[in-house]
Amino acid sequence: MEISFQTKRALVTGASKGIGRDLVKQLAKCGAQVIAVARSQELLESLKKEVPSIEIVTMDIGDWNKTQQTLSKLGPIDLLVNNAGLALLAPVTNIPEDHFDQIFNVNVKAVMNVTQCVAKQLIERKAPGSIVNLSSQASMAGLKEHAVYAASKGAIDAYTRVAALELGPHGIRVNSVNPTVIMTDMGKVAWSDPKTSDPLKDKIPLKRFGEVHEVVNTILFLLSDKASLITGVCLPVDGGYTAV
Helix, strand or coil: CCCCCCCCEEEEECCCCHHHHHHHHHHHHCCCEEEEEECCHHHHHHHHHHCCCCEEEECCCCCHHHHHHHHCCCCCCCEEEECCCCCCCECCCCCCHHHHHHHHHHHHHHHHHHHHHHHHHHHHHCCCEEEEEECCHHHCCCCCCEHHHHHHHHHHHHHHHHHHHHHHHHCEEEEEEEECCECCHHHHHHCCCHHHHHHHHHCCCCCCCECHHHHHHHHHHHHCHHHCCCCCCEEEECCCHHHC
8 A cells, every 4th residue: 555645745743753753754755745843953954864855843842832933934734743742750649740741731732732733724725634643552541650641641632532523624634643662762771671561561462562663654544545534533553452
C-alpha cells in the first residue's frame, strides 16, 4: 500500500528527536512539504541537513501567544501531528505541584492551541485535513508513578473525540495513537534495566516493546486518505497490552 502526500503541507511538533524526527523523514519521503517544530535549534538544523526539503521552526509550543503568532505566519497546513510531549514521574502520594503545570501545559494546552490554529485555517479554506495526537497506553491502563502524565493523556483522548465530533462536518479527521514503550534513544535508556522492563514486557502479549517505525507507520496511515472513514479513534499501538 503506497501512501502519497504530494501537494500536502504537514506540521509536526516535537520534531527534533524520537518519533517526531523519524516521522518528518517519512512524511518527506511520501512527498509532503514538512514543517518541523521543536525547541532545539541545533537538533532541528541537524534534521534539515538530513532532509533539506523541510522547513524548520524553533518554538516552545508551551508559550500560548507566541505559538499562535508563529503559526499564523506559516501558511496553509493540511496535516498536523501533535507529537511533542513531556513525562515527569512521581508516586501518587508525592506529586509536586509544578508537575501539573509543566505536563498539562505541553501535553494538553499546547495540543489544543496548535490544533485550533490549524483547524481554523482549514475551515476558512474549506479544505479537508487530518490531525493525529500522540497519546499513550498510560491513558488506558494504570502505570506506576505515571499519575499526572496518564491524566494528561486521558485528557488528550477525550479531546480527540470532541475535536473529531466538531471538526468532522468540515472534512477534518482527528485521531490519536496510544503507544506502549517505544525504543527511541530515550526509551532504550529508560527501559534498559531488565528488572524494570521485564515485568512490563510480560504483560504485553507480543512480549516486546515497540519500535519507532511501528508508531510512525500508524501515524502515516491515519493521516492519509487510506483512513478516510476513521476519526475519533484512540488507537493502541501496544502489542496487545490494553487487550488483557
